Amino acid sequence: xxxxxxxAQKRRFLIRLTGVVSGGMFLDGxxxxxxxxxxxxxxxxxxxxxxxxGAVASAALIGIFIGGPLGGWLTDKLGRKLLFSLDLILFAAxxxxxFFVDSPTELFIIRLLMGIAIGxxxxxxxxxxxxxxxRRLRGRLLALQEVLWYVGFVTAFLIGYVMVNVWHLDWxxxxxxxxxxxxxxxxxxxxxxxxxxxxxxQKREADAMRIAERYLEDPDDVADISNxxxxxxxxxxxxxxxxxRNVIFISVFWFCAVTPYFAIATxxxxxxxxxxxxxxxxxxxxxxxxxxxxxxxxxxxIERVGRRRLTIGPQWICAIALVIIGTWVSAPTxxxxxxxxxxxxxxxMYTALxxxxxxxxxxxxxxxxxxxxxxxxxxxxxxxxxxLLPWAMTNLGGTTTMIIASLFCVAGAVVSQKLAPEMTGRxxxxxxxxxxxxxxxxxx
Numbered sequence: 001x002x003x004x005x006x007x008a009q010k011r012r013f014l015i016r017l018t019g020v021v022s023g024g025m026f027l028d029g030x031x032x033x034x035x036x037x038x039x040x041x042x043x044x045x046x047x048x049x050x051x052x053x054g055a056v057a058s059a060a061l062i063g064i065f066i067g068g069p070l071g072g073w074l075t076d077k078l079g080r081k082l083l084f085s086l087d088l089i090l091f092a093a094x095x096x097x098x099f100f101v102d103s104p105t106e107l108f109i110i111r112l113l114m115g116i117a118i119g120x121x122x123x124x125x126x127x128x129x130x131x132x133x134x135r136r137l138r139g140r141l142l143a144l145q146e147v148l149w150y151v152g153f154v155t156a157f158l159i160g161y162v163m164v165n166v167w168h169l170d171w172x173x174x175x176x177x178x179x180x181x182x183x184x185x186x187x188x189x190x191x192x193x194x195x196x197x198x199x200x201x202q203k204r205e206a207d208a209m210r211i212a213e214r215y216l217e218d219p220d221d222v223a224d225i226s227n228x229x230x231x232x233x234x235x236x237x238x239x240x241x242x243x244x245r246n247v248i249f250i251s252v253f254w255f256c257a258v259t260p261y262f263a264i265a266t267x268x269x270x271x272x273x274x275x276x277x278x279x280x281x282x283x284x285x286x287x288x289x290x291x292x293x294x295x296x297x298x299x300x301x302i303e304r305v306g307r308r309r310l311t312i313g314p315q316w317i318c319a320i321a322l323v324i325i326g327t328w329v330s331a332p333t334x335x336x337x338x339x340x341x342x343x344x345x346x347x348x349m350y351t352a353l354x355x356x357x358x359x360x361x362x363x364x365x366x367x368x369x370x371x372x373x374x375x376x377x378x379x380x381x382x383x384x385x386x387x388l389l390p391w392a393m394t395n396l397g398g399t400t401t402m403i404i405a406s407l408f409c410v411a412g413a414v415v416s417q418k419l420a421p422e423m424t425g426r427x428x429x430x431x432x433x434x435x436x437x438x439x440x441x442x443x444x
Contacts, residue, residue, distance in 0.1 A: 005214050007217060010215060018141050022145055023188070024118065024125045025149045026148045027121075028064075029155075030181065031060050033157045037156070037157060038171035038174050039053065041171040055104070056104060056108050059110075059115060060114055061382060061386075062112060064119035071123045071368070071372055072371055073235070073368070076233050076369050079194055080195045085186065087117045087124060088186045089186065091121075092183050096179045098176040098178075119379075122371060123375060124368060127358075127359055127367040127368050129141055131197045135220070135427060136218070138360065139307065143302050143355060147352075154292075193214075193215060194211065196211045196225050200230070201364050224428065228429060232365060234366075243366060246361045246362060249419035249420060254354040254375070254378035255378050256381070256411050257347065258382045262385040275333065291345065292348070294349040298353070302353075307421075310349055314350045315346075315350055318343050318346050322402045322405050326399045329398075329399065358370060392404065
């Protein structure tokens, strides 16, 4: 018997889907934030070496590098629905074991597995969100994921602060708190449908159209499902003539967006103190608050302003801000703080697009794999920025370090100017085929 949904039911489903996809981003921000509140206690309790401390702190990041492409490959092969639950089961199980960890090696392996699950969630959840979202809201809903990352990070910091300084709880319990939102999210994901576009790829046309008609609110999006053609994706197909341009764009853009931000945001307090701000911690909070505000502006503006405008211009603004910081050595402290605020705000504006472009410009057969590949590339940049900035500030000085950071913004802007398509209002059947569209149309 055919099941028909009312417009209100379809809206409720879209809200639920957005919530359970955003939950994965919340968990990513949470586990990266919570480790920072207890790493000192862990180092003392487990007598960790400096190398072990660094390995534990970066384990989730390494896991995301592995889990992104692996999860993307599996979700393109086996479907979004199955992997959407399996990756969270892995995360919840590994998170629970944190309550009982007793050595640096155990903690590294556990955090690595959690990172693998989160990396997989990027390449499963974002395609799923793109494939169910109406084109008029698709960019906004995909950009919203970045907001939840910041919410997760800030929530972890606040919870960790209270548990450490007010309740004086053991660090194992504090790390293990990520189990609670993970289990709640796993329950919320029960019963989510398979992507109709993935089903069309598997030549299951009847199932695809049944799900599309039940859950997609825009009749044009339902009709567009029939434009999907069965195709097999692979690692090799990421760089064929059809997909190479778009894969290179999202990978380089994402890499250039996060490399300077992770470096500056992670060490915001110490960097600002080097530039003369007496309370670097307060300044760091202001810088990260600016980033949160910048992401929210993108969520609000993306469907009206368009993808390219939010992508290209803010990168040039960030480059200019970092050059001024690096070259104006006698600038007043308040000017430096304002410039870092400007950098964080505009960097976050275009970083929100790193969650939008992969779901929109890659074809269904490699949407998961391509997202995971670009995610892995971005984590190389995040690691570079995080590990090299303290060394650069000490050995190269602030001027050279900020000039180098600005070059990442310049590179991202140039690549975006050349390769970024305008996907606002386009059907997903257009994605990954933008090379066939006249170049003048892309840049208009």
